[in-house]
Amino acid sequence: MAQAKSGDTVQVHYKGTLTDGTVFDSSEGRSPLEFTVGSGQVIKGFDDGVLGMSEGDKKTINIPVEDAYGPANEEMIFTLNRSDIPEDIPLEVGMTLNMHEDGNPRPIPVIVRKLDDTSVTLDANHPLAGQDLVFEVELVGTKSPSGIIMPN
Known part of the structure; x- marks a missing residue:
């Protein structure tokens, strides 16, 4: 099974929490989040966290402030x-x-x-500035830059 790499378009289900367990966002009940890996469409830590994942993989991504929304200014x-x-x-x-x-x-x-x-x-800081973040992520789809949908 193909692993997600830079340039691939991926679909993920996720739950984002603060380190104290407070949920700030989730794709539950919605379509998966779709983005192109390495394009800067999502925060760096999330982008880096999906690299190497295959369809069906689940993991926890711990993202420090520096790779999330940065420190509060x-x-x-x-x-x-x-x-x-x-x-x-x-x-x-x-x-x-x-x-x-x-x-x-x-x-x-x-x-x-x-x-x-x-x-x-x-x-005026981003509401999550200054916070370490935790994401539970499941990769549910991958499309290579050629547009070919990779099979399960």
Whole structure:
């Protein structure tokens, strides 16, 4: 059976957890995740983790911060005056807001980290920045760059 290599398109089922067991994502009940190995479509540790797997293989991939979303960047945590956020937006610690920068049509997701009557601390880091990640992965399909679907 062919092993997944760089350039192959693979389909995987997965469950992603933090090291404390908290599930942050899963393909359960959905179609498998499809990506091209080595193309940068997924985080480096996940990409590297599927190399050498064959269809039907299952494994646990432990991904350190450096090969996941990187460390949290303190420069991406900032405080605004509460009055700078429209009053009709209800705020709660942990919620995600979308900010718009001048000239950038794409919103930037930020997480409310602290909140009081006069200020709001927002975090524009990826929600999984600074975290080691664990993935339970099952390779369910492989397609070589030639487009030939490899048999089971």
